[in-house]
Amino acid sequence: MPDKGQLEKYEEIVGQMDIKGTRRDPAIIKEHAVNQQAGCVDAYQHLAPVIDTDAYMNWLRFMLECKGAVMETRRVNGDLLDQEQQLLAEYGADAIVNATGLAGLELAGDASVYPLRGALIRVVNDGSKFPRVTEALAVTHDDTRGEDEDIVFIVPRNDNILILGGLAQPHQYALDLTLDSPEIKRMRERCNKFVPGLENADYDPDAALVQGLRPFRGSNVRVERELRARKDGSMSRIVHSYGQGGAGFSLSFGCASDVLDLVQELEHDIKPTRMGTEKRERRKPVADVYEHARL
Template identity: 70%
Template structure:
């Protein structure tokens, strides 16, 4: 599918602790003479690996599975519409994590925009990222939803980066939203949308070209208990744990849990209903008694539209079909939202995709392992997991933090838990 000979010349550079995409001939990164073991082949692990390799580290990535169109991994099933936190699927309750996530999301927005504007399509290599107008609708004025009003005001505070900002109830009529949906307010912005199949395989290709080593294997058991053995086996200096739900076992984190989600894929060629080129979403309102209030209608690419969504905590089974009641209701919500969608035909290749968003009690965890090794020394494990439904939206921001944490290890600084920022929460909010 790709040719190494056509690899575009671009790289990630850490500037003021934020990753920036650069195009051109880079100054050769000073070889670190250190290998980093990244565990996890999803968007968090692969983006971290990209950031590390461009800083001069050798990188080995271990994963049980890789992106594949026939047997998709969780990252390929994601909605992959960039969102300013919290995402439409909600479930973000930790103030410290949320505050960090806002910074990570802005870093990722800039990176995806740079991919679109600086790279485009090079020698037939498509990254799958597009900037699209994204519309968010509400069944009350934002003033009646203080959290959503605050979110909108914060988004407006980034107007130098986020383009196309507009708030108006006229957007409801403009998009022919059915009056029965009861929408009262709306806003729009330009946001990255990602064709996850294309992007994840593009990431694999880029890392292969940059010299990453790929090992197909499943690692079992808590990492801390086998840290020294893994470092020795892979001749590595440090470990990055980006294993999502598997961190329940690998990080010994009993707060990790799944939030089951699903998307329907339909044809978006303009034959059965007017072709949609913009994203349409209704945010899940956690004050409601039901989890079935979310609408998620997003062009995956030029030909496929995805319809969602559901938010089912602690549901591990992947046994849904298009005829499962919760999926039928999901489809009906989308059909009722935009007239004409009821005529949409299923994608010939795949009708339904389902996956488990990796959530945890305190939401996102990007920090060093704070437990000591058996010999009493500091661990050299860095965790990046719990991104939930925001893996793509936070990917470059979290990857930049991973690099910074690795630099702390190299400087022999002691690890610090994210929770220790509690005393600085007001300062942290101001920094957001």
């Protein structure tokens, strides 16, 4: 029987009119040379963008600098609210956007922030040691099974590199994993069993293993203004955007749009409101609201 959680995800995707190439068919398993003993009984596919994150970040920085942004590396310690007025004056700024990931624990006094350690193996995907993988293959984590290591993540990153994963370890700060770490070996074995031939793959000579910390929160992504008032009772001009976890690139466009709306609220001296734990309705741009009010 198909997994209930996966079936719900598929039905949600089908309900989105702008997602192309959607198809559900057990035949997809054979078409992608997935091991028939891997336990897969059903599959679906859809078109989705895949980006080279390193190239994207370089491009994004270039675009910001072209628009006049100045990059500065600096460490800020303690509660950002206590330093807000000093920082605004120092930089001649109208607002502060706190998009510091795990640092939200300290800068926003948010005790619900925690890391989810992850790691990916990089192998050569040129077709010489195994049939070249050209489409992403994934089995996502299933909370109902009580297993922490059931993720299969096989994604072509560029012309010659294939990413193998995945791993999700909450509250682990140390970035000390190696190819010989037990959880990394198990991760490689899961991918090898899923697609026969991967066991022959050579490691990427430049970076065989990459690892990092995903910034999670206990409840939800936080995209909202600072709700606490300053010591003098005035309204804070801090906007928070953190806790995106492992979906930072996917959520970045929507979060940035929400941040813009919140900054526009500041420009019109609108009092901050608390972000609910449920998905909130998309705001209408403040400028449009005021335009209609004048009409």
